[in-house]
Amino acid sequence: MKLLLVFPIIIPLITAAALFLAWRWRQVQRGLGVCGMAVLLGMDLKLLESVYNKGIQAVQIGSWPAPYGITLVVDLFSAIMVVLAGLMGLAVALYSLVTMDAQRESFGYYPLLQILLMGVNGAFLTGDIFNLYVWFEVMLMASFVLLALGGTKPQMEGAIKYVTLNLMSSALFLAAVGILYGMVGTLNMADLSRKLSNVGEPGLVMTLAMMFLVAFGIKSAVFPLFFWLPASYHTPPVAISAIFAGLLTKVGVYALIRVFTLLFVQNVAYTHTLILVIAGFTMVTGVLGAMAQMEFRRILSFHIISQIGYMVMGLGLFTPLALAGSVFYIIHHIIVKTNLFLMSGVVFRLCGSFELKKLGGVYRSHPLAAVLFLIPALSLAGLPPLSGFFAKLILVKAGLETERYFIVIVALGVSLLTLFSMVKIWTEAFWKSRPLSDRDSELQMSWRSNNSIGSLLFPVTILAVLTVAIGLAAGPVFNLSIRAAGQLLDSGDYIQAVLGERP
C-alpha cells in the first residue's frame, strides 16, 4: 500500500503536534510520547514486511510525476534503518520516562524527540537529494535543541561546537547540491543516477563526489572530521546521549552509502579507495582516543567514531558481501551503542558519577545490571555468539576476498583495542570495589538503599536480548543484509521503481 511509505513521517509529526497541544499536562505528554513511538514502530515493521515481499516501492508526493516532483522511495536498506530508528526511539522513550527530569519534560522534550525521529525517517525515505538536505536540517534542528535543553555549562559548550560544525557541513551539502543541479539539471536521485555517467565533465563530477564525501563525512564523524562528537555527546542527559549515539551518525553513514552506491560510481577505483583509507584512519583514531579517556560516556563517544570506520569500510570495499557487512554492522551497532549509553545512565543512577575512578562495585550489588552491560560490551568488541562477531566476520571475509589485507589487519587490531576498552570499563565500574572517599558515608547510604533501576532495566533488557538474538539468528539477518546489499549495488530496480522505466 503506497500510503505506508508516508506513515513513518506523518506519525511522528501528528504525535509531535498533539504533544505540543498538551504542553501543560506532563503526564499526558509522557503517555502520548511512548504510545506514538510504539505506533511508529508498528508501522515501520509493516513497511519492512511490505518491502521484503514486494520489492522496492516508491510514491510521488502530490502526484507530481518523477523526476519533477519529490519521491519517497523505500528499499530494503531504508526499511531496515527506519525500523531501527523506531526501535531506538521506543527504547529511549521508555528509558526517559524514568530518568528525564521534570524541567526538561515540561519544556518540550517529548515533542522534540518525535521531530527528531520524523527528520531521521524522512532522510531514510526520500528519493530527492534536496529533500535529503531538508530532512537533515529538521533532524539537526531537533538535535540542537535537545542538546541544549537544560542549559547546563557543559551542554552549552558542547552545543556551540556541535552547532558550528554541523552548520558548516550543511552549508557544504547545500553548495554541492546547487552545483549538482547546475551541472545535471535534476535533483531526483534515480534520475541523477542515470544522467551522471553521461555528463561531459568527469573532473567536476569527482569534485562534487569529494564535496559530498566531506559533507556527509562531517555528519557521520569520520576521520578527520569527527572532533565535534567527543566534545558534545557526553554533555546532555543520558537518554538524549543514547538517541544521538544510536541514530544521528548513522543517518550520515546512510547518506554516504546511498550517494556512493547510487550516484558517484563512475570512478570507483579512486573514490572508494579513498573511502577505505578514511575508514582505516577512523577506526584507529577512534579507538586510540577511547583508550586515553577515563570517563564512561567519553569512552563510548570515541567508540562511536571507531565503529563508524567499520561501516564505512564496507562501503569502501564495494562488493555485495562488503555492503552486506556494512548493513549488518549498522543493525548491530545501533542497538549495541544505544544500549551501552543507557547502561551508563544506570550506573550513574547507582553510583552518582560517570568518572571511572569514582565508580565500582556494581557487580556485587546489582549483578543483573552488570550482565546487561557485559552483553553489549562484548558484542561491541566482537565476541561470539553475539551480533558484533558476525558483523566483523562478514567485513573481514569481504576484505580478504578483495585482497585488501591491510585494512583487515587494521580492523582486527582495532577490535582487540575495543575489547581492551570495554574490559577497562568493566573492571573500573563493575568489578572493582567502590573507592573510599571523604563523603563516602552518605554516598554509601544512597547507594545501598535500593535505587529503583528495575524499570530502567526494562528497555536495556529488550535491547540486550535483541543483541543476543541477532547473534544466534545471524543467518536470517545476513540473508536480509545481502538482499539489501544486492539492491544497493544494482540500481536498476531503484530507478525502475521511481521513474517507471529501466535505465
Added chain:
Amino acid sequence: MEVILAFVTGGLYAAGLYLMMRRSIVKLIIGLALLSHAANLLIFTAGGLTRAKAPLIPEGVLEPETPFADPLPQALILTAIVISFGVLAFAVVLVNRAYHTVGTDDLDEMKATDT
C-alpha cells in the same frame, strides 16, 4: 556576469570562514551567516543566469517564452534561506545563553568538554 558573481561568492566564503575562526562567539555567528549567504549565491550562480526573463506564462499561451530563468534554483535558495534563518535564530539565542552560563565569550576558554 558569472565571473563577477563567482568572485563575490568566493569573497563571502572567505569572509565567513575567516570570521568563524575568530575568538569571539558573536563573530562565529556572523561568520556562519555569511557562509550560508555564500552557499545561496553559489546555487544561484550555478543554476544558470538569465537576464530579465521571469518564468511566468503570459495570457493565452501554454508555455513561457524561451529562454526563461530556471525557477528551481530560486526555490532551492528560498528553502535554504528559510532554513538558515531558523537555525541562525536558534544559534544567536544559544550563544547568548552560553555567554551567560559559561561567563566568557572567548572560544579559546570554552574547552572544558574537549578531550
